[in-house]
Amino acid sequence: xxxxxxCEYLKHLYSKDFEAEIRQYIDSLSQDIKADDETIKAxxxxxxxxxxxxxxxxxxxxxxxxxxxxxxxxxxxxPSEPRWTNIHGQAxxxxxxxxx
Amino acid sequence: xxNYTINAQNKxxxxxxxxxxxxxxxxxxxIYDGIWVGRESPIPNVNGVRKDVIDALKQIRIPVLRWPxxxxxxxxxxxxxxxxxxxxxxxxxxxxGGVIEDNSFGTHEFxxxxxxxxxxxxxxxxxxxxxxxEMSDWVDYIAGSGxxxxxxxxxxxxxEKPWKIGYWGIGNESWGCGGQMTPEYYADLYRQYSHFIHxxxxxxxSSLFTRSVxxxxxxxxxxxxxxxxxxxxKLSQDVYGLNLxxxxxxxxxxxxxxxxxxxxxxxxxxxxLKRAGDFDEKDWYKALSGAAxxxxxxxxxxxxxxxxxxxxxxGLMVDEWGMWHGVEPGTNPAFCFQQNTMxxxxxxxxxxxxxxxxxxxxxxxxxxxxxNVLQSVILTEGESMVLTPTYHVFDMFKEHQNATxxxxxxxxxxIGFEDAVVADIFESASVDxxxxxxxxLCNTSMSExxxxxxxxxxxxxxxxxxxxxxxxxxxxNTFERPNEVRIAPCPVTVTPEGFSVSIPAGSVVSxxxxx
Numbered sequence: 001x002x003x004x005x006x007c008e009y010l011k012h013l014y015s016k017d018f019e020a021e022i023r024q025y026i027d028s029l030s031q032d033i034k035a036d037d038e039t040i041k042a043x044x045x046x047x048x049x050x051x052x053x054x055x056x057x058x059x060x061x062x063x064x065x066x067x068x069x070x071x072x073x074x075x076x077x078x079p080s081e082p083r084w085t086n087i088h089g090q091a092x093x094x095x096x097x098x099x100x
Numbered sequence: 101x102x103n104y105t106i107n108a109q110n111k112x113x114x115x116x117x118x119x120x121x122x123x124x125x126x127x128x129x130x131i132y133d134g135i136w137v138g139r140e141s142p143i144p145n146v147n148g149v150r151k152d153v154i155d156a157l158k159q160i161r162i163p164v165l166r167w168p169x170x171x172x173x174x175x176x177x178x179x180x181x182x183x184x185x186x187x188x189x190x191x192x193x194x195x196x197g198g199v200i201e202d203n204s205f206g207t208h209e210f211x212x213x214x215x216x217x218x219x220x221x222x223x224x225x226x227x228x229x230x231x232x233x234e235m236s237d238w239v240d241y242i243a244g245s246g247x248x249x250x251x252x253x254x255x256x257x258x259x260e261k262p263w264k265i266g267y268w269g270i271g272n273e274s275w276g277c278g279g280q281m282t283p284e285y286y287a288d289l290y291r292q293y294s295h296f297i298h299x300x301x302x303x304x305x306s307s308l309f310t311r312s313v314x315x316x317x318x319x320x321x322x323x324x325x326x327x328x329x330x331x332x333x334k335l336s337q338d339v340y341g342l343n344l345x346x347x348x349x350x351x352x353x354x355x356x357x358x359x360x361x362x363x364x365x366x367x368x369x370x371x372x373l374k375r376a377g378d379f380d381e382k383d384w385y386k387a388l389s390g391a392a393x394x395x396x397x398x399x400x401x402x403x404x405x406x407x408x409x410x411x412x413x414x415g416l417m418v419d420e421w422g423m424w425h426g427v428e429p430g431t432n433p434a435f436c437f438q439q440n441t442m443x444x445x446x447x448x449x450x451x452x453x454x455x456x457x458x459x460x461x462x463x464x465x466x467x468x469x470x471x472n473v474l475q476s477v478i479l480t481e482g483e484s485m486v487l488t489p490t491y492h493v494f495d496m497f498k499e500h501q502n503a504t505x506x507x508x509x510x511x512x513x514x515i516g517f518e519d520a521v522v523a524d525i526f527e528s529a530s531v532d533x534x535x536x537x538x539x540x541l542c543n544t545s546m547s548e549x550x551x552x553x554x555x556x557x558x559x560x561x562x563x564x565x566x567x568x569x570x571x572x573x574x575x576x577n578t579f580e581r582p583n584e585v586r587i588a589p590c591p592v593t594v595t596p597e598g599f600s601v602s603i604p605a606g607s608v609v610s611x612x613x614x615x
Binding site: 003007008009012013062067071077 | 171429
């Protein structure tokens with residue numbers, strides 16, 4: 001009997017090191033599309049207090065937030081109240097500073 | 101130039117509208133955030149379902165929607181997802197990422213959505229981990245019109261009238277994620293479950309002999325013709341021993357699942373599948389030839405089925421098909437979120453033309469999956485929605501729904517590479533009840549345009565119009581650039597014999613002929 005593609009795919013997933021893959025992906029981004037470190041940290045700080053971020057993943061886009069935050073042209077997909085809207089403004093930055 | 105012939109007087113099978121169906125599974129963001137955002141969401145919605153999605157699906161005249169799986173169906177217990185939302189039992193979607201689902205999208209929400217869309221509901225019952233009682237109760241809950249406990253429970257939960265069930269699947273991929281069964285065991289189990297699926301609103305005795313719900317058996321994986329043979333054999337017997345003159349089948353359809361992988365199929369198991377936009381010329385032809393292979397595979401299963409059912413009363417239901425790529429970078433691999441390029445559009449056009457041509461046996465297909473998963477027609481991200489190139493193909497082919505297939509042929513030539521050969525043109529033509537003819541063609545060449553010179557025999561063409569889907573092979577619609585690939589008008593010339601049209605490389609065209 002031919003193998004079930006879904007079962008085979010899931011077997012593969014269970015053996016995966018997601019964290020290493022995300023780090024590798026972020027490291028592979030070229031400088032012209034990568035956000036600066038300050039922006040990434042501020043974004044992740046906003047994500048960490050968001051109720052729609054579970055296990056490092058955003059429910060609105062299915063992204064690992066660490067990967068999404070690393071691409072400068074992307075925005076927060078949360079409807080109506082995007083958490084990154086004021087990313088260059090004082091509100092989120094202050095919050096980030098406090099956490100530090 | 102390619103000569104194309106349509107014999108308008110030679111009418112063949114009706115192209116069942118359900119060939120243009122879709123599949124919604126509790127996988128990744130297909131249901132939650134793709135379809136369901138909840139009634140309180142700031143995203144515009146109709147009873148909790150995204151309004152932009154409803155409008156887009158109405159535009160392509162979605163005829164049938166399959167739910168809740170897929171592999172998920174054989175883990176789904178429908179009673180967890182009825183009644184007040186606050187009292188519903190949350191579940192862990194174990195197969196797909198282990199996410200917690202609050203079951204806010206359940207039977208009522210799905211059936212109401214199908215009513216809003218004006219499409220048939222195709223539900224997959226849980227054979228793998230459920231019970232006969234659970235499945236028969238679900239059918240009764242949805243469609244029972246009498247005073248059964250299930251019909252009363254439905255009324256208590258706010259729905260007075262029964263809903264209409266279009267199709268009922270008994271198990272999914274029962275050879276794999278649906279229970280690792282042998283065809284012999286599955287067929288016996290199917291008979292048991294099928295026997296108890298009745299909506300006993302009327303004469304309970306007669307309901308034993310006439311199915312009130314169209315039932316679909318779990319079918320083969322790709323080329324496993326033995327499964328088809330055994331299941332057809334066991335489900336086409338006179339189970340009541342009544343020696344009825346007319347043979348009765350215990351099924352209305354048997355499903356077939358067929359995926360084309362973006363690269364070598366073994367890459368699926370090592371996580372190395374290429375992303376949707378990551379392909380070269382060889383990958384292009386490999387994927388297209390893989391898609392075209394479903395034609396001979398359907399023919400093979402049709403031959404097995406015809407041994408028991410030469411009149412083709414039982415349909416072959418291709419209720420999972422499409423391209424399976426690697427996930428987009430940075431997204432959860434368990435969500436299977438992939439992009440969709442012009443290559444996917446051409447593959448959709450190849451597949452749909454093949455299904456049309458075999459509509460004497462193929463009665464339903466549902467592409468996997470409708471939103472945010474494999475070869476999706478719609479992608480969403482928060483408030484934004486994108487229509488993929490595959491969506492536009494469904495829009496261009498929609499006039500085939502319930503039209504009558506016409507005899508047609510084209511002078512195609514083989515192109516590609518040694519191990520990835522594909523015909524350069526795929527086509528099908530149909531006529532609707534008003535006499536309007538629709539012809540859909542796709543050019544599979546990655547580099548060469550084709551001039552089509554068509555002879556349409558048996559009718560006189562008054563006028564012609566055409567729509568074209570054409571862009572760079574790697575082009576896709578993103579949230580930043582949602583209209584990179586879209587349908588445009590296409591020049592078409594009426595000739596004394598028929599019409600002529602040019603199809604750019606890697607493109608899809610639909611031609612409408614008024615006669």
